[in-house]
Amino acid sequence: MRIAVLVALCAAAAGCVSSAADNGASLSQQDPKWSSPECQQARAAASDYAQREKDHPGWGFGVLLGPYSMGMVAAVKEHEHQQRRLLARQMHLQCSSKPLPKELDFDPASYAPKKTHYP
Known part of the structure; x- marks a missing residue:
């Protein structure tokens, strides 16, 4: 039981990272790179990822599967955290x-x- 609570707290902390789309909003629009096609593509990718992240079932899905799914939910949250950092x-x-x-x-x-x- 203690492990499940610890995993849930770690996953919740990982989920608190701001989205890449929010990070993009904090960048200066006066920067010459802002209007480049590469920047527009990066902003679109971050926005698409943020929307996909909102659409997935999240913690409610893990609760429906029971306490044994907490590890799976924590792994998904950690992956999302990594993706947000890479996109940002x-x-x-x-x-x-x-x-x-x-x-x-x-890196x-x-x-x-x-x-x-594999052997």
């Missing part, structure tokens, strides 16, 4: 001439899927 990083690189903020200065390869070796 990409948007900043495409839409702003300023250096990356500290929270977006990471994107750290979120790449790991190769699994």
Whole structure:
């Protein structure tokens, strides 16, 4: 029971990261990169992801499946957190001439899927 509560709290904390679309709204529209096609594409991708994130079943779906689904819901929330960070990083690189903020200065390869070796 304690593990389920801990997993739920970690997943809730991961879900509190602002969306990439919100990060894009904080960038300066006066920046020369803002009107570039790459920036428009990054903003569209972030907006599409934010809409898809709102449309999925979320925590209510996990509650319906019972306590054993909490791990699955936590994994989904962690994946969403990673995707939001990657989209926010990409948007900043495409839409702003300023250096990356500290929270977006990471190696994107750290979120790449790991190769699994099966016997």
